[in-house]
Amino acid sequence: MTYSQPRTDAAQGRLEFLSVTKRYGPTVALSEFTHDFAPGRVHALMGKNGSGKSTLIKLLAGVTEPTSGTISVNGRDQTFTSPHDAFDAGIVTVHQELSLVPELSVGENIFLGRLPHVRRAGLRVVDWKGLHRRATELLSDMGLSIDSRQPVSALSVGQQQVVEIVKAMSFNPSILLLDEPTSALASKEVKQLFALIERLRVRGVTMIYITHRMSELFEIADTCTVIRDGHYIGAVEMRATSPSEIVGMMFGDAARTTRPPRQTIDRVKPLLEVRGLTRAGHFNDVSFDLYRGEILGIAGLLGSGRTELMRAIFGADRTDAGTVHFAGRSMTGATPSQMRAAGLGYTPENRKEVGLVQSLPTADNLCMASLGPIARNGLISRRREQPHIDRQIADLHIKCGDPELPVSSLSGGNQQKVVIGKWLNTAPSVMFFDEPSRGVDVQAKRQIFDIIWQKASDGLASIFVSTELEEVLEVADRILVMHHGNVVAEVDPTRTDLTQLYGLCMEGASQ
Amino acid sequence: MTLVSQTIETREQNLPLRFLKTYPMEIILAGLVLFLILMAPGFASTAHILNVLRTVAMLGIIAFGMTAVIISGEIDLSVGAGVALAGCIVAWFTDAYTDAIGGWNAVILGFAVALTVGFSLGYLTGRFRQWFNVPTFITTLALFAALRGVANLITGGFPLSTFPAGFDFLGGGYLFGIPFPVYIFALTFAAMHFLMKYTSFGREVYAVGGNMEAARLSGIDIWKVKALTLGLTGALTAISGTLIASQIGAGTGTTATGMELDVIAAVIIGGTSLFGGKGRIWGTLIGVLFLGCISNGMTLMNVSEYWQYVVRGGIILGAVLLNQVLERVR
Numbered sequence: 001m002t003y004s005q006p007r008t009d010a011a012q013g014r015l016e017f018l019s020v021t022k023r024y025g026p027t028v029a030l031s032e033f034t035h036d037f038a039p040g041r042v043h044a045l046m047g048k049n050g051s052g053k054s055t056l057i058k059l060l061a062g063v064t065e066p067t068s069g070t071i072s073v074n075g076r077d078q079t080f081t082s083p084h085d086a087f088d089a090g091i092v093t094v095h096q097e098l099s100l101v102p103e104l105s106v107g108e109n110i111f112l113g114r115l116p117h118v119r120r121a122g123l124r125v126v127d128w129k130g131l132h133r134r135a136t137e138l139l140s141d142m143g144l145s146i147d148s149r150q151p152v153s154a155l156s157v158g159q160q161q162v163v164e165i166v167k168a169m170s171f172n173p174s175i176l177l178l179d180e181p182t183s184a185l186a187s188k189e190v191k192q193l194f195a196l197i198e199r200l201r202v203r204g205v206t207m208i209y210i211t212h213r214m215s216e217l218f219e220i221a222d223t224c225t226v227i228r229d230g231h232y233i234g235a236v237e238m239r240a241t242s243p244s245e246i247v248g249m250m251f252g253d254a255a256r257t258t259r260p261p262r263q264t265i266d267r268v269k270p271l272l273e274v275r276g277l278t279r280a281g282h283f284n285d286v287s288f289d290l291y292r293g294e295i296l297g298i299a300g301l302l303g304s305g306r307t308e309l310m311r312a313i314f315g316a317d318r319t320d321a322g323t324v325h326f327a328g329r330s331m332t333g334a335t336p337s338q339m340r341a342a343g344l345g346y347t348p349e350n351r352k353e354v355g356l357v358q359s360l361p362t363a364d365n366l367c368m369a370s371l372g373p374i375a376r377n378g379l380i381s382r383r384r385e386q387p388h389i390d391r392q393i394a395d396l397h398i399k400c401g402d403p404e405l406p407v408s409s410l411s412g413g414n415q416q417k418v419v420i421g422k423w424l425n426t427a428p429s430v431m432f433f434d435e436p437s438r439g440v441d442v443q444a445k446r447q448i449f450d451i452i453w454q455k456a457s458d459g460l461a462s463i464f465v466s467t468e469l470e471e472v473l474e475v476a477d478r479i480l481v482m483h484h485g486n487v488v489a490e491v492d493p494t495r496t497d498l499t500q501l502y503g504l505c506m507e508g509a510s511q
Numbered sequence: 512m513t514l515v516s517q518t519i520e521t522r523e524q525n526l527p528l529r530f531l532k533t534y535p536m537e538i539i540l541a542g543l544v545l546f547l548i549l550m551a552p553g554f555a556s557t558a559h560i561l562n563v564l565r566t567v568a569m570l571g572i573i574a575f576g577m578t579a580v581i582i583s584g585e586i587d588l589s590v591g592a593g594v595a596l597a598g599c600i601v602a603w604f605t606d607a608y609t610d611a612i613g614g615w616n617a618v619i620l621g622f623a624v625a626l627t628v629g630f631s632l633g634y635l636t637g638r639f640r641q642w643f644n645v646p647t648f649i650t651t652l653a654l655f656a657a658l659r660g661v662a663n664l665i666t667g668g669f670p671l672s673t674f675p676a677g678f679d680f681l682g683g684g685y686l687f688g689i690p691f692p693v694y695i696f697a698l699t700f701a702a703m704h705f706l707m708k709y710t711s712f713g714r715e716v717y718a719v720g721g722n723m724e725a726a727r728l729s730g731i732d733i734w735k736v737k738a739l740t741l742g743l744t745g746a747l748t749a750i751s752g753t754l755i756a757s758q759i760g761a762g763t764g765t766t767a768t769g770m771e772l773d774v775i776a777a778v779i780i781g782g783t784s785l786f787g788g789k790g791r792i793w794g795t796l797i798g799v800l801f802l803g804c805i806s807n808g809m810t811l812m813n814v815s816e817y818w819q820y821v822v823r824g825g826i827i828l829g830a831v832l833l834n835q836v837l838e839r840v841r
């Protein structure tokens with residue numbers, strides 16, 4: 001890549017999709033998507049999880065190829081077989097996860113992989129002076145006063161995000177993709193980022209901006225394109241729309257699905273009492289009670305602190321303040337093994353990474369949390385474990401063929417059931433379900449919800465977390481809404497609709 | 512044993528091929544033994560084979576513990592130095608206390624101290640990883656250097672060889688015609704095999720090595736598991752060190768130089784993954800026997816010592832490659 005060959009001129013930056021379809025096996029991630037992204041504008045792209053947003057981004061970044069249909073950039077049809085192709089067509093993506101090397105200087109990061117060279121005494125060496133001069137030019141050009149020689153690790157997350165965009169802009173793209181650039185930023189840093197985006201808009205760069213924060217759309221975007229279940233739903237001018245119209249487009253007529261009738265919960269003596277629990281930088285002053293037989297939903301966007309809260313209560317992470325009482329006993333600062341012994345279970349959100357030991361058989365995973373009770377005097381054998389293995393496989397309808405094969409051979413839904421089965425084997429009285437439906441097909445999802453409802457009717461108290469707000473509304477008896485680490489509302493799912501809940505999750509208590 | 516699952520997986524394939532894939536090292540070992548019986552002068556006698564077993568016993572006792580350590584996702588580089596230290600401790604106590612409490616009592620006292628020191632060093636290595644996030648590779652590398660120094664400090668740099676009559680039986684004697692260390696070797700094998708397969712502790716070792724975070728979130732005390740496997744290996748090292756001191760009739764700081772590499776090599780040849788979570792005590796038994804036969808066979812066939820090193824290196828690499836390839840075809 002050569003440095004700084006200007007590709008942009010006023011006429012560029014047009015991006016057209018013509019009936020673009022992407023299939024992954026039988027799954028259609030994007031279906032006949034047709035839309036014309038007008039040049040020089042900031043286009044927000046909205047859609048709930050699994051709507052096809054990230055597929056669209058992957059297609060544009062050259063990470064994956066469309067099954068059919070054409071993408072054309074600046075009037076020319078393009079086939080991206082690699083990220084490099086997308087790059088050459090003038091599309092640069094700034095991903096959600098930062099891709100900077102913390103130990104290297106700002107300037108070096110911007111020109112990583114294409115450091116300028118000079119000849120000194122017949123040797124080709126890095127032109128550090130030139131590099132930092134150019135980097136400083138770029139930074140000041142964007143209205144930033146960041147020292148190009150300081151290491152990236154010395155910058156705040158917001159400044160790093162800005163450097164990431166400066167790096168992207170050093171390629172002179174005509175189209176810039178911003179994938180949730182504000183998700184990790186404080187509000188002051190968001191302002192700085194928006195100033196930069198504004199500057200780029202004035203220059204005529206076409207931007208596609210993905211976010212979950214509704215307020216940002218109205219602040220920064222010109223148009224909003226909505227995608228749902230892989231289909232193009234529509235595009236609206238921000239001047240002429242409202243948050244509720246956009247939410248309506250995102251969710252459609254999300255019909256409430258059937259669930260067993262809610263039971264009356266005896267809310268007298270709480271089983272789990274959390275008071276003022278705080279983990280600095282993750283969640284603050286969280287208090288709630290959980291009762292026998294109750295399913296408490298926690299709604300909140302990614303990064304709202306829901307997962308962190310559950311991990312902390314379970315003892316997987318330390319807390320800075322607050323108390324946890326379980327059945328009247330203080331469990332503040334307990335370890336996961338003490339929590340398990342007390343009767344608490346936790347199915348983590350990323351089952352592949354931390355929920356299961358992939359190299360071990362399904363059978364071993366099912367018994368992993370209950371080795372103590374199954375063993376007699378510390379001795380264990382398959383014969384002893386077999387009833388526990390068979391019971392969960394039968395009760396949870398786990399399709400695993402041979403339970404002696406590694407659990408990695410199972411489908412996502414079945415792996416999730418193994419995680420749940422592992423905990424049900426401990427006969428818990430409280431369960432935390434963190435995203436139990438993520439990456440699970442519809443049928444398995446129904447089965448998992450049925451298990452949760454059935455166990456609740458048997459008296460299990462549980463906390464249910466899902467990014468899919470429809471699911472939280474459907475599954476839970478009561479919902480806490482988290483926003484930026486704070487519990488901002490408690491709602492009754494029978495008296496709340498999706499738009500209200502979504503609004504609470506995005507804007508906190510202000511709406 | 513995971514053999515069961517492998518057999519089911521390869522059910523459709525023809526018998527010899529399945530056998531080859533399931534027992535690769537067993538077959539190679541059998542081939543090697545056959546080769547040595549035919550080609551190496553003097554290999555095929557009971558007395559000689561018992562001798563080979565005696566030699567590998569010292570190494571094998573530690574290797575079974577090391578297998579657990581490696582399955583749990585850690586490593587111990589200090590076992591060679593630990594052997595020297597244990598021998599020196601036993602010798603020092605015998606030297607110092609024979610007059611006061613009698614020779615055998617002094618040996619037992621020394622052995623108890625060596626066992627405690629071995630276990631504690633291993634256990635603390637594991638806790639160091641927990642408290643200060645120091646990898647066991649580093650801690651045991653430090654111990655590798657330091658323990659040999661301590662061993663020499665204890666003995667003053669000279670072999671200590673005041674032992675009671677009959678002490679040499681432990682390392683050099685025969686019981687019912689079989690060298691005494693072979694019994695300890697067999698006992699350690701049985702105990703470790705049982706521990707890893709039929710106790711909840713053993714299951715936890717596999718879980719911790721396979722996925723530390725998943726094990727922790729399943730309520731397993733991962734640091735205790737790791738510390739105990741390391742402590743266990745430390746204790747086994749002390750046992751082996753005592754047997755070796757008995758065999759050579761002295762405690763010296765220079766015993767068992769480079770032994771840690773042979774121990775780790777045996778574990779790897781036995782199919783245990785250095786990434787943790789996978790491995791079998793049975794495999795290590797095969798690895799230990801294989802290494803013993805190879806080095807003994809080469810000596811019998813007058814292969815020069817330098818070539819022996821080269822061959823050993825090749826075998827370690829070859830065994831790992833074989834396992835990787837088999838992993839793929841299975």
